[in-house]
Amino acid sequence: MSQHKEKPMRLLRGDEHSNYGLEHHGLSNLNNIYWNLNTPALYEQAIRRHEAILGHMGPLVVRTAHHTGRSPNDKFIVQESSTEKDIWWGKINRPIMPESFDALHRLMGLHLQAQNVYVQDCFVGASPKHRLPIRIITQNAWHSLFAHNMFIQATPEELLNHVPEFTVIDAPKCHANPAQHGTNSETFIIVNFAKKLVLIGGSSYGGEIKKSIFSVMNYLMPQKDVLPMHCSANIGRDGNTALFFGLSGTGKTTLSADASKTLIGDDEHGWDEDGIFNFEGGCYAKLIKLSPEAEPEIFETTRRFGTILENVALDASTRRVDLMDATFTENTRGSYPISYIPNATRTGMGAHPTNVIFLSADAFGVLPPIAKLTKAQAMYHFLSGYTAKVAGTERGVTEPQPNFSACYGAPFMPRHPERYAELLGNKLDTHNADTWLINTGWSGGPYGVGKRIKIAHTRAMVNAVLDGALKDVPLETEPFFGLQIPKHCPGVPDEILNTRNTWPNPADYDAQAQKLAGMFANNFKQYAEQTTPEILAAGPSA
Template sequence: MSGEKFESSHGLEHHGIRNVSGAYWNLATPSLVEEVIKRREGHLSHLGPLVVSTGHHTGRSPNDRFVVRQGESAKNIWWGKVNKEFSPENFDRLYHKLLAFLQGKDIFVQDCYAGADPAYRLKVRVITTQAWHSHFARNMFIQAPRQELADFVPEFTVINAPRFHADPEVDGTRSEAFIIVNFEKKVVIIGGTSYAGEIKKSIFSVLNYLLPRQGVLSMHCSANLGKGGDVALFFGLSGTGKTTLSADPGRALIGDDEHGWSDNGIFNFEGGCYAKVIKLSASAEPEIYETTRRFGTVLENVAMEYATRRIDLDDDSLTENTRASYPLTHIPNIVRSGMAGHPTNIIMLTADAFGVMPPIARLTPEQAMYHFISGYTAKLAGTERGVTEPQPAFSSCFGAPFMALHPSVYGNLLKDKIRRHHVSCWLVNTGWTGGPYGVGSRMKIQYTRAMINAAISGRLVGVEYETDPVFGLHLPKSCPDVPAEVLNPRNTWADQEAYDRQAVELARAFRRNFVDYADAVSDSVCAAGPPAG
C-alpha cells in the first residue's frame, strides 16, 4: 500500500492493531510534512526543514532498553548491562496495553528496508502515532520501490507510541519509557520517549543479532569511496568526528553510521543520515551544513526564532545533542547503491580529552581488534550529569548499546576480514594535544584530515615509524602537511613528566576495561594492548 489512508485498521490486523481512527500508509515526504504541520507536531523553518522537539528525552535511554528472554535468542544474546532481560509475560501484558492505547488513534505506517544489499536486507515496518516519526523513518531507512509495497510482508516491526507510558511497578520496566526488542515475535515496542533515534537504533540492534550469524560483520561506522574505488571505514563514538570526516568532498559517501561487511563487500544499512549539528560549521562541514537548509530534513531539538523561522545551530538551550535527519540524496556526492567493495583502510577515531593518545598510529590486526573491542573515547565535563572532569569511556565495538552478541563475535569477524582482505588499520585521535582538556587544545581538523588523507592514499607506507612505549602503538615520524612535532603527543606537552603520568594512568584504564573480554579472545589480542608497566 502506498500513499493511502484507510479509515480502519486495514492491513494492521496481523499486528493485533484494531479499531484505529485512520491508517496512513507510506505517505511521501510532502504529505507527511503537511500532516506534521496540521497536527502541530512541528514547525517549518526558513528554506523548508521541519523543526521538532522531543520533550523530556533529548537522547537515547539505554537504561530503558530491554530484550525479551525467550526461545532461541535466549542462549545467544550477550546478557548484562547492555542487553537487560525482560520476561515474556511482562512483554505480552505491556504489548496488549499498547494495542489498547492505539485504538481510536491515527496510525502512520512506513514499509522500508534495512540493508542496501538485497542478499542481506531486512524488510521493516515502522508504525508510529506521530507523523514526524514516520517522516524520520522514511528518511532513515531505505525506501521500498512503489511496485513492491503491495506485497510487502515485514520481517520485523517497530511500534512507536511516545505518549503511551509504562507503569514500572506493574509492567516490569525501569521507568515510564521503554524500548523492548522481542526476537521471537519479531517486534520492537517503544513508548514514553519521543527521541526518534530509538527507532533506528532498535533496528540496528536487530541487525547486530541477525547478520553476524550469517558471517556478516555489522558495524557502527561511516564509510566512503575514493575515485580509485578504495573504501575507507570510520569507527568512532559520538563527538569523535565519524560523520564529519567521512563527508569528504573528494570521496563519495556510502553512509554515515551503520554498515555491514559481507563476502561481497561493504553495504549501508540506511537510506539517510542522523547527524549531530550543534555548532555545525558551514566552512568545516559544508555538505552537512547545507542539509540543515533543505526541505525534507527533520531538525530535532534545534532552536528556531519563530518570528523569522531561522534556526540557530549554536543554541544548545534544549540539548547539546541536536540532530538533523535527512535522506542521503541531500548529500551531493554519494554512492547511490549503498554498496561498495572491501575496505582498503579502517580508521578508528577517539577524542582523547587527556591529550596523550597519538594523533595517528598504525595498527596491527591484533591491535585493531583490541582497540575495536575497547572502543575508547573520553567524556568531557558537562556532557553528562555528575561529570565534572574528563573521564575515560569505553564502548565495545564503538557501539556497545546496540551489540546483541558478545563483543568477541564482532571482534573476531573484524580480525579475520582484515587479514583476508589485507586492510590497513589506523587509530586517529581527534581530541586534545599539548595537554589535557582545559590546558591543551583540540587537534586542528585540517591536521586530522591531512593525516587521514595521507593514510588512505598510501603516503604513510614508506615513512619511518617509532613505537610509543606506553601504548605500544606505531607512530609515523612524518606526515605530509602536518608539523612533525604534532605526531608524538609527548613532544607537544610543556611538562613531559606530567604527560608520562597521564599516559600511564590511561593505559591502566585500558587494561582494567579489557579484563572483561580477555577470556573470549586470543592471547595475541590481549598482548596487543598497552604493555604492563
C-alpha cells in the same frame, strides 16, 4: 496532472484494509491509518497536528521533550528460549519476561485506538542478499518522516507485495507502569526476536527507532557471517573503500562526508563476502556547532525541505535556526535522506575496505593524532572501543572520563563482543586491510588545558591514509600503548604527531598516559578469558 498510484499513499480506513498485518497488534480496526505517506504529506500532518514547526528554507523543526537522547537504562530484550543462549546478557542487554512484553504490546494497541497511526513499509540493508523488509508504525507523523528518511524506501511496485520481517511500534505517549511491567521507568524500548517486534514507548527521540533496527541487524547478520558495524564508509578517488569506526562525537559523519570522496553511509554498515553495504537510506548527523566552513555538505542539509532538525534552537519570528545554541541539548540532530549529500553513492555499496580507521576523541590528551595498528592491536582497540567524555557535558563530570564501548557500539550489540571481533579479524585477514587509530580529541594537555586537534589536520591525516602517502613513512613506537606513530604526514606539522612533544611538561604527559593505560587494562579484564594471548599482549603496559 499525472495520476499517482493510490494504494501506497492514501489514507486507508480500518474497514477498507484490515489485512495489512496490523491485526496482530490490535490496530486493525483503527479509523485513521496513514500508509506510506511521502514527505510533503507528512509535513502537512506534522504541522497540522502541532508536532513540528517549519523552519527557514524548509527544514521541519521538532522537540523531543525531556528525552533528547537515547535511554539506555530503558532498553530490554525479551528472554525466551529460541534466542537467550545467543544474547550477551548484562547491563547493556537487560532481560525482560515475555509476559511483560505481551502486556505492553496490548497496552500499546489500546493506546493507539484513539490515535492517528502512520505506517512506513521500507527496507534496511542495501545489499540485495541481506535486505530486510521492515514496517515502522508510529503515533507521530514526524516519526514516520524520520523512518522515511532513515531507511531504504520501497518502490511503489515493492510496496504492493511488501511483507515485513520485523516491525517497530513507536508510541511516545504510551507509558509503562514499572511495578506492573518490570521496566525501570515509564519509558521502554524492547526487542522481541522471537516475535520479530520492537516496542518503543515513552520517548520522542527519533534515534530510538533507528537504533532499535540497528540492534536487530546486529543480531541477525552474524548468523550469515556478515559483520555488522557502527561505522561510516566512503570510497576514495582511487576506488578504495575506507571504514570509520567511532562513538558519537568522534567524527564518523564529518570525516566520511568529504566532497572529494564518495559517501556510502554515515553510521551503520555490513561487511559481507562481496564488500561493504549501508544498512540505511539516510543520515542522522550531530549538528551542534556545525559550520559551513568545516562541514559544508552536512551544513547544506540543514536548509533543505525534508530534513528533520531535532532540538535545534529556532528564532520564533524569523524561523532561522541557530546551530551554535545548545539550550535544549548538546545532542542536536539532523535526519535527512543520504541523497542530500551530493557525492553519496546511490547503490549504498562499496568494495572491500583497504583501510579501517578507529576514531577516538581522547579528552585526556594522550593518544597520538594518528597511529598504525598491528592486527592484534586492531582487535584490542576494537574490543575496547575507547573515547572520552569531557568535563561539563554531564552532571558531576568535572574531569575527563573514559568511555569504553565494545566494538564502538556496545549499546546496539546483542551478541557477545567476541563474536563481532572474530568476524572483524577474519575480514582483516582475508582482505589485508590496514588499520589505523586516529585521535580527534585533545593535544598539549587534557580537556580544559590543551587544544582540540584541528579538523584540517585530521582531514590531512585521513587523506594521507587513503591516498597511501604514509606507506613508506618511518614510524616510531611510543612506550605506553606500543602505538606506531608516523614521523611525517603531508599537511601536518611534524611536532604534533607525537603527543608527548606537545605537552609543556613531558613528565605530566607520562603521568597522564600511565593513568589512561591503567584504565584500558582495567576495562579489558572482562575479555581476558575469551581472547588470545597475542591480543592481550597488544594492550598498553600499565
